[in-house]
Amino acid sequence: MSPEPRKRRLVIPWSDVLITIASIVLAFIVGALLMIFSDTEVRSKFAYFFARPSDALIASWEKISGAYAALIKGAIGGYGPITETTAQAAPLICAGLGVGLAFRAGLFNIGAQGQAVLGAIVAAYIGFTWHLPPGIHLLLAILGGLLGGAFWGGIVGWLKAKTGAHEVIVTIMMNYIALGLLAYLLTTPAFQRPGRTDPISPIVDWNATMPRLEGGQLHLGFLLALLAAVAVWWLLDRSTIGFAIRAVGANPHAAATAGMSVARTTIITMFLAGALAGLAGVQAALGPSASGLPVPLSLGIVGSIGFDAITVALLGQSKPLGTVLAGLLFGALHAGGLAMQSVAQTPLTLTTVLQALIVLFVAAPALVTKIVPFLKPRKTRAFGPVPEGGLA
């Protein structure tokens, strides 16, 4: 008797969801402890904790609730904050997709940062140097950025395929090289804004700026990020290229025995992953800031998108839908973090801590279920497909 061919149903992995929520809560608790510990004023009240505990507790509560309230309000408190969240999330989603796609092929792409830098360089250059009609200008700038990132990622894939150089080392080094390249370019006449001595570029043409909806920060970039997620989903689940990528990632020996070229798949994957990270860089270069104009190219143009993207991909289990959700979560953290910094005088770097802790807890479900015993332990290992093994 043969089993009937049937469609796969979308099953919501409730225990995964619960573990993730618990991880977020735990991360916020640790973050709160860190805030109390590092705040001089609050700590001074703990000095006489046993004499009058209420002082210390009230001060702590005020510190924590103030910061987290500002964070939440800045992330989802109204249309403005929500669009700020989407604007922050869009590049994270794109770069996260790039990291996740590489994970699916068994590759650690730690180089989304450098790929995004290249994407930003090319997109911005086209944006402020060429002067083209609306539509075409933006399109070319985006494509240029994609190719820039793809080139940077492709180098890594090529080196891995041809020489066996481990991509972790190479991508990390390529990050520094990309930054050095940007630093150099910003001293050349082609890139440096006339009349300036500091490393900053001219402002990108209006025709090459991503259009946004009035009254908020929701711009084309977020739409592009969602489209990219759909494209990656189709590529992985519905195309022969994705089939090869997944096969090589899951078992390169079997893939090679079945006639797939591991080398070619590696190069293609890193090329595509680079393009996705490049798209994140494009958003940094062409996305409108609060003033409506893009931020001009400077050394910090992509921030830490590339490194945050790794956590996004991990939390999203390298799956497109998961990556979108994880990107939105960390985008909200960033948007809220900015508000927290200005309203509650709590440094933005707290969001980095929260991000790392969330991923760390999600990575060790056994630890979370130990701390929160009423959760059922998850059967599968965290992160879905992440390659095992050493660095050579």
Next chain:
Amino acid sequence: MSIDTVDRTASRPEAAPLETPGRRRQRISTGILIAGVGVLLLVGLASTDGSARFALSDAFDEVQLPTVTVPGFTTVLVCGLLCLAAAVGYLSGSLRGRWPVLAGAVAGLAVVMGFLTWAASGRELPFPVSNQFAGTLSLATPLVFGALCGVLCERSGIVNVSIEGQFLSAAFAAAIVGSLTSSVPAALIAAVLAGLVMAALLAVFSINYLVNQVVLGVVLNLLAVGVTGFLFDQLVEPASLKYNSAPVLEPLPIPGLASIPFFGRVLFEQNILAYLAAISVFVVWLVLYRTTWGLRIRAVGEHPEAADTVGISVRGIRWSAVLAGGVFGGLGGSFFTLASTGSFTKEFTVGNGFIALAAVIMGRWHPVLASIMCLFFGFVTQMASQLQTLSTPMPSQFLLILPYVATIIAVAGLVGRVRPPAADGIPYEK
């Protein structure tokens, strides 16, 4: 009773001197690389004029050694041709036995010599050779500690991508505790403790919770960046005099040895951490290859099941190796604070942990080889910063990325496929 009645089965097929595709690829990529550099040097001839001067002593030395002057054009030409000759040797595949190594060494020297001559020729200032070597050692010191940390972890089967994070947290701890106590030993102890905490996090998540080790390393680095960054913003920066002015390590000239011309200044006028690093290389070598603990570390990194079947606790040995690595990671991190300005700035270890990791791989997981690789990176970095002061024709931004380019070239071209400990990165489940 003897078992060797059919002794034909007892010996192995003799290893034939055959070139495998992997070795062929490595040979050809090395050849192309050397040829490329040779061509670059010859192209550089167009911008080489005058002569290059190399100062063996600097102005403050008691014994003044002469400044060597070489003709720029001729030297660069000879070096470029030497590279090309070595490249031809590699590409033709006619080098046998010791010759490839020799040709590689000649090409390496020619590259360095040719490049330096090109950069220094026609400049007003001589290239300071003793500075170059002294700086190499000083830059290599934290790398050596990081590499030893990596070697210990990976030999036991735990990939450590978080050397960078260990550096950063240790540097931070050294800055704070050093500032609060004004004591170098206290700062060093704090740094070691911070390294141990980071190592313990690596151990508990990788060994007990079986988290993927590369992922874990990346996340731990992020955590270190976040925590040190947050504490720096919130706590340190508002009161940097109180929290961010640790004492600085003074050079400790070794009496007698330090006054040897040239070598004295290069080798024997370092700070305590540099001497400690040199000793540590030897200690780690001794531990790994001459002690029971080392044998067990190597065994659990190669074949944990085999170790388990003879009653060795795989988890215990891995924990001990990772923690021992944490000590070195902490010492390496303290260097960034205590051996420079005594203060911490955000993310100021700029990839040194990753370079140490690359040195581990290129040094084939061997403490001595990995340390030699660290010296190589130290050399390149120091050369880049020396050349910046000479106002060479190369933009300074390019000089700054030289160590990273060198790393890629080394990992991709020269090393080829190396064999890590067999169980490296694979969690041991019972």
Next chain:
Amino acid sequence: MTPSSPPAVGTGLRLRGITKRFGDLVANDSIDLDITPGEIHCLLGENGAGKTTLMNVLYGLLQPDDGTISIEGVDHAHETPKEAIAAGIGMVHQHFMLVDVFTVAENLILGREDGTTGLLNMAQARRHVRALSERYGLNVDPDAVIEDLPVGVQQRVEILKALANDAKYLILDEPTAVLTPQETDQLMSVMRSLRDEGKAIVFITHKLREVREIADKITVIRHGKVVGTAKPTDPEADLAELMVGRAVTLVVDKKLASPSPEPRLALKGVWVASPNGTLAVQDLDLDVFGGEIVCIAGVQGNGQTELAEALLGLIRVLKGSIQLDGRPLTGLTPSETIDAGLGFVPEDRKQHGCVGTFTVAENLILNHYDEHPYARGIALDLSKVRQNAAHRVDEFDIRTQSIESTVSSLSGGNQQKVVLARELSRTLALLVACQPTRGLDVGAVEFVHKRLIEERDRGTAVVIVSTELDEVVALADRIAVMYRGRVVGIVPPDTSREVLGLMMAGVPTEEALASASSTTLAEEDAALEASLEEMHHES
């Protein structure tokens, strides 16, 4: 020497009610077992019956869910390998527990180093190896690195390791799988002499011939349960029935081959290097005709795997030519050789045969996923993929919950069926199957053999690489024996085991035939006896 039933109280090993579960699977179901010093106790059972699990429990590598172990009257509740070793238990694992890059001496002292200084005393370790290997007549160089040693010698190191701990109870898990018949005989004489010294030996195997030759006592395990005991004098058919649970035909049903007039596969002067740089195949000539099965016999690691991978195009041929139906195969990539009509069943189905995390449906198109009708451009046609899967699952009787189940959730036999279904669903010119039945139970073995013979009868040239002599003899129309990368000789399937064994050790065909007193199957046992006698006299 005659075994007595339960050992006297206070002596021997006593396992009572041992139960071990892995999830829903009950690997050991309330097993009782007694092991007495001075006898060789055979644990007979099919692959997957639970023999190894039981021994891992005894050795402390696994904790039983239920049951007790008592050693010489002392209860060992939560045993660890360390305690087991201290109690005198030694184990030679099926997959050797040796650190490849260590020397023999280093492997021997690992875990039992002299603990006073923390420094290694290698000189003492070397002396220890020499003393032990002299005492037991196992010739081993203490400074040899394990990975440079042939498997037979590696096994001696494993035995030495157990003996170094003064093991009184020696467990040997499928020790003969990697040996030639002659090496097997030598191992058996070592086992006998150890028994005569008063040691207890637990010998795990599924090979009936070996059991009957050496056992003092036989316990048969099926599906995790002890199903009975037997005497070595019981007929093979009875033992087989007890082991499998039904009557088994021990002979493969096979018509006479009708080979094609011209060879379909022709290898001439083929040289192949293994990935680690040694010459794996040297100057090899072989013709395989359509409609015949050529089995490549030999001890593991004599170049068979590399030869098969070179045919597929996975590793490069250094020199020589391979032609399939007159067209060259050399220089082609695996995808090109697959297109040229090569079907390939790799040695290790988990590592090379299928992608464990992929579904059954996906694995069934693994090597033609980008061809019509499954792909249009770069888009996959999932309905065609599912149709194919449903069809193959039916045709090959693959037992799976659904075609969307992952292959890693299937049993070994069903995984192999997935591989076969994929490879045999196309019209082939050449089928290369490596160790096609390794680790499978008897039912699955029968199925695989039947399919391979059907493929032969379709006119395909079939090459089977196998280290199991029983399988080679059962399937082959011609046997090519490989030794150190060369074909020692090509012989008909009715060649005696002794001759084959000598050839597997590198003795040329004529010499092997001449030195064997008899070449027919009927006289084989007598020949074996004779050679054993000879060996005892020599020592």
